[in-house]
Amino acid sequence: MGANTDTQESGKRKLILEGALRVFSQKGFHNATVEEVAEAAGVGKGTVYLYFTSKTDLFVSVVEEKLKELKEALTEHIENIEGACAKLAGAIKLHWEFFNRSREFVQVILSDLSGMEKELDERTREARTAFVAVLESVIKEGISGGEFKEIEPRMAAYAIEGAISFVAFANLMNELDEPSAFDVSELADLCLSGLCC
Amino acid sequence: MGANTDTQESGKRKLILEGALRVFSQKGFHNATVEEVAEAAGVGKGTVYLYFTSKTDLFVSVVEEKLKELKEALTEHIENIEGACAKLAGAIKLHWEFFNRSREFVQVILSDLSGMEKELDERTREARTAFVAVLESVIKEGISGGEFKEIEPRMAAYAIEGAISFVAFANLMNELDEPSAFDVSELADLCLSGLCC
Amino acid sequence: MGANTDTQESGKRKLILEGALRVFSQKGFHNATVEEVAEAAGVGKGTVYLYFTSKTDLFVSVVEEKLKELKEALTEHIENIEGACAKLAGAIKLHWEFFNRSREFVQVILSDLSGMEKELDERTREARTAFVAVLESVIKEGISGGEFKEIEPRMAAYAIEGAISFVAFANLMNELDEPSAFDVSELADLCLSGLCC
Amino acid sequence: MGANTDTQESGKRKLILEGALRVFSQKGFHNATVEEVAEAAGVGKGTVYLYFTSKTDLFVSVVEEKLKELKEALTEHIENIEGACAKLAGAIKLHWEFFNRSREFVQVILSDLSGMEKELDERTREARTAFVAVLESVIKEGISGGEFKEIEPRMAAYAIEGAISFVAFANLMNELDEPSAFDVSELADLCLSGLCC
DNA sequence: CATGAATGAGATTTCATTCAT
DNA sequence: CATGAATGAAATCTCATTCAT
Numbered sequence: 117m118g119a120n121t122d123t124q125e126s127g128k129r130k131l132i133l134e135g136a137l138r139v140f141s142q143k144g145f146h147n148a149t150v151e152e153v154a155e156a157a158g159v160g161k162g163t164v165y166l167y168f169t170s171k172t173d174l175f176v177s178v179v180e181e182k183l184k185e186l187k188e189a190l191t192e193h194i195e196n197i198e199g200a201c202a203k204l205a206g207a208i209k210l211h212w213e214f215f216n217r218s219r220e221f222v223q224v225i226l227s228d229l230s231g232m233e234k235e236l237d238e239r240t241r242e243a244r245t246a247f248v249a250v251l252e253s254v255i256k257e258g259i260s261g262g263e264f265k266e267i268e269p270r271m272a273a274y275a276i277e278g279a280i281s282f283v284a285f286a287n288l289m290n291e292l293d294e295p296s297a298f299d300v301s302e303l304a305d306l307c308l309s310g311l312c313c
Numbered sequence: 314m315g316a317n318t319d320t321q322e323s324g325k326r327k328l329i330l331e332g333a334l335r336v337f338s339q340k341g342f343h344n345a346t347v348e349e350v351a352e353a354a355g356v357g358k359g360t361v362y363l364y365f366t367s368k369t370d371l372f373v374s375v376v377e378e379k380l381k382e383l384k385e386a387l388t389e390h391i392e393n394i395e396g397a398c399a400k401l402a403g404a405i406k407l408h409w410e411f412f413n414r415s416r417e418f419v420q421v422i423l424s425d426l427s428g429m430e431k432e433l434d435e436r437t438r439e440a441r442t443a444f445v446a447v448l449e450s451v452i453k454e455g456i457s458g459g460e461f462k463e464i465e466p467r468m469a470a471y472a473i474e475g476a477i478s479f480v481a482f483a484n485l486m487n488e489l490d491e492p493s494a495f496d497v498s499e500l501a502d503l504c505l506s507g508l509c510c
Numbered sequence: 511m512g513a514n515t516d517t518q519e520s521g522k523r524k525l526i527l528e529g530a531l532r533v534f535s536q537k538g539f540h541n542a543t544v545e546e547v548a549e550a551a552g553v554g555k556g557t558v559y560l561y562f563t564s565k566t567d568l569f570v571s572v573v574e575e576k577l578k579e580l581k582e583a584l585t586e587h588i589e590n591i592e593g594a595c596a597k598l599a600g601a602i603k604l605h606w607e608f609f610n611r612s613r614e615f616v617q618v619i620l621s622d623l624s625g626m627e628k629e630l631d632e633r634t635r636e637a638r639t640a641f642v643a644v645l646e647s648v649i650k651e652g653i654s655g656g657e658f659k660e661i662e663p664r665m666a667a668y669a670i671e672g673a674i675s676f677v678a679f680a681n682l683m684n685e686l687d688e689p690s691a692f693d694v695s696e697l698a699d700l701c702l703s704g705l706c707c
Numbered sequence: 708m709g710a711n712t713d714t715q716e717s718g719k720r721k722l723i724l725e726g727a728l729r730v731f732s733q734k735g736f737h738n739a740t741v742e743e744v745a746e747a748a749g750v751g752k753g754t755v756y757l758y759f760t761s762k763t764d765l766f767v768s769v770v771e772e773k774l775k776e777l778k779e780a781l782t783e784h785i786e787n788i789e790g791a792c793a794k795l796a797g798a799i800k801l802h803w804e805f806f807n808r809s810r811e812f813v814q815v816i817l818s819d820l821s822g823m824e825k826e827l828d829e830r831t832r833e834a835r836t837a838f839v840a841v842l843e844s845v846i847k848e849g850i851s852g853g854e855f856k857e858i859e860p861r862m863a864a865y866a867i868e869g870a871i872s873f874v875a876f877a878n879l880m881n882e883l884d885e886p887s888a889f890d891v892s893e894l895a896d897l898c899l900s901g902l903c904c
Numbered sequence: 905c906a907t908g909a910a911t912g913a914g915a916t917t918t919c920a921t922t923c924a925t
Numbered sequence: 926c927a928t929g930a931a932t933g934a935a936a937t938c939t940c941a942t943t944c945a946t
Contacts, residue, residue, distance in 0.1 A: 149914085264509060267502075267508065270489055272503060278478055308508050357907040548928095564920080565920060658903060659903070680865045686862055700858060700901070705900075741938080751910060
């Protein structure tokens with residue numbers, strides 16, 4: 117009796133998304149073949165096209181899915197924190213952990229987005245925008261609450277997002293001095309109070 | 314002897330690099346064809362292979378070249394500035410201007426690097442590392458000079474690099490509120506003294 | 511016993527043949543998909559394979575069916591006409607009307623038959639031959655009755671069949687001057703007494 | 708040296724057209740693969756795409772080419788004949804010979820035209836129309852000269868074209884009684900003076 | 905040195921057919 | 926009997942790379 121019939125995600129669709137995440141992160145969008153994805157998902161090549169209209173659609177779907185997941189986790193996480201500073205620090209921490217837990221995904225979003233059909237590219241942009249908006253709202257809150265200085269909140273959100281992404285990427289690439297020992301609170305502190313003493 | 318070997322760049326090679334920058338930035342690495350690059354450079358398709366061993370090699374060379382250029386400009390620029398804070402602010406400013414002056418390049422480095430042959434991938438990583446090292450050294454200097462707090466300098470360098478890159482990219486994509494009016498000193502201030510009041 | 515085996519056409523089989531005629535005539539054999547046919551017939555895709563061994567078999571069956579239908583109508587029609595001339599004129603008229611009534615069918619028989627498996631190709635050829643044989647017999651009758659000149663009857667039958675088909679096709683394609691006003695008796699007259707005065 | 712450089716038809720293009728005629732006539736449009744055509748032409752698969760934009764374009768080009776050839780031969784041939792009857796008989800004879808000389812072509816034009824892109828389909832239609840127009844003009848001439856009866860000339864042209872095509876095809880398929888002994892003047896006579904005594 | 909015609913490996917996508925339900 | 930989800934063979938077309946001129 118189909119307890120999982122309704123639970124969304126036809127099962128196979130999920131399998132394919134997971135396989136795609138794995139393959140895309142290892143070989144990048146353009147160097148991965150649909151056949152490899154199918155194989156990784158344990159389905160036939162044609163099956164992929166039953167659930168996604170094209171290779172590009174599949175890729176975009178992976179990005180959307182994960183970004184939405186992160187966004188929701190983030191939103192929920194900071195809801196229960198008091199104070200903008202603490203919220204932002206919490207957000208950075210969660211973000212960092214997410215990136216480090218799903219290293220694969222970091223690779224995927226760095227994959228070639230240029231030359232993607234406009235409409236599909238739009239979909240990833242929307243997902244990204246929606247995601248950065250979470251940070252932005254925390255910053256706005258901090259400004260109006262008097263905790264943060266009067267700064268362009270959208271810009272600050274992108275700056276922080278960029279800081280986290282690059283540090284996470286460098287960490288994945290083992291370009292940081294002491295990767296394992298790295299303490300994310302240092303990064304949060306940098307964002308909150310800057311470099312100067 | 315060899316007056317034009319090292320210094321003058323066989324002319325044609327330069328032409329090709331310029332054409333490649335133009336084409337790659339418009340269409341991305343994978344969607345650009347060697348023929349298009351050759352045409353943009355005003356040379357024959359076969360000629361490209363006299364100066365570069367492959368399409369990938371050409372792409373990597375473009376990245377290297379530009380990154381090296383930026384690194385040198387940066388190094389020279391901060392040499393004449395006193396004080397780590399001022400140096401960093403200057404570096405951020407120059408960096409920002411460079412990114413906005415050569416929008417093309419920002420697009421290029423976002424092109425698909427994943428799945429690139431190891432050896433070539435290594436080359437871009439080195440160029441990146443060398444580049445971030447400039448920021449790192451400024452930060453180190455600031456720490457030992459007592460201007461900056463005791464922070465992991467490599468991490469901080471990546472964070473700042475990421476902040477600049479993302480804000481520049483968002484600006485290019487018109488995702489910032491007032492793109493034209495944007496004042497880069499705000500970003501420098503964020504890096505130096507953080508969000509908090 | 512078996513009241514519905516031979517005579518009544520399992521119902522579903524008929525539905526499929528009708529759907530196939532519709533779809534094949536609109537998109538041609540190769541551009542039609544079995545799924546489209548199934549949908550047009552209101553049955554499941556798999557069901558098609560319960561009644562026909564393959565897509566090609568289905569197509570050939572449609573042609574056979576229709577050709578047999580036309581042949582029988584023709585045979586019956588001319589049975590009641592006296593005189594070879596009148597018979598032929600009648601045959602041409604009926605033929606023409608049939609083609610114009612079921613435009614769809616004209617399109618179908620123009621669909622790609624080449625490259626079809628020998629055995630199946632054979633089946634359509636037989637259907638065609640059987641069909642042309644009706645005209646042939648009328649001509650033979652006319653010759654032995656002294657109404658027609660001594661001509662190779664098979665050849666004449668093909669010639670007339672070709673004349674009708676091409677004119678009907680041109681008519682469908684709107685390549686005739688006054689398609690609607692076209693009088694088929696002109697065509698019959700051409701066959702019977704030729705171009706010359 | 709270079710006597711044939713200018714002589715039109717880059718040589719390779721011609722080779723491909725010839726290979727295509729051969730392959731298409733044996734397997735039909737849809738069942739032939741571009742690779743087979745390339746092989747038959749003795750060139751690489753990619754080379755085909757240097758001269759033709761698509762498989763369909765190649766097919767249409769073959770039809771156009773041949774139809775134009777036949778049309779020109781026909782036009783030239785009847786120019787030197789006096790009298791509409793003689794002209795038409797001559798045209799039928801030439802037509803017949805052409806069809807029997809290039810059996811392959813008859814097969815090709817019977818190949819699947821349905822489902823071909825509109826624009827390309829238009830090209831074959833134009834070629835066909837231009838071709839039938841030759842017969843039409845002879846008939847018009849005969850009518851105004853008093854040799855032929857007042858008949859719709861376009862319709863008559865299609866009828867005759869159809870008669871020739873079907874008889875030629877039947878002959879190729881060995882469906883005529885005495886294929887080798889077949890005398891085309893019988894067909895011409897049928898067209899000119901009909902079946903009746 | 906420079907060129908661009910020629911090549912063929914390889915990738916995406918379609919769809920006839922099967923088979924478990 | 927009926928179905929349609931799943932499959933994978935096969936076909937078109939692209940484009941990096943070579944090499945004869």
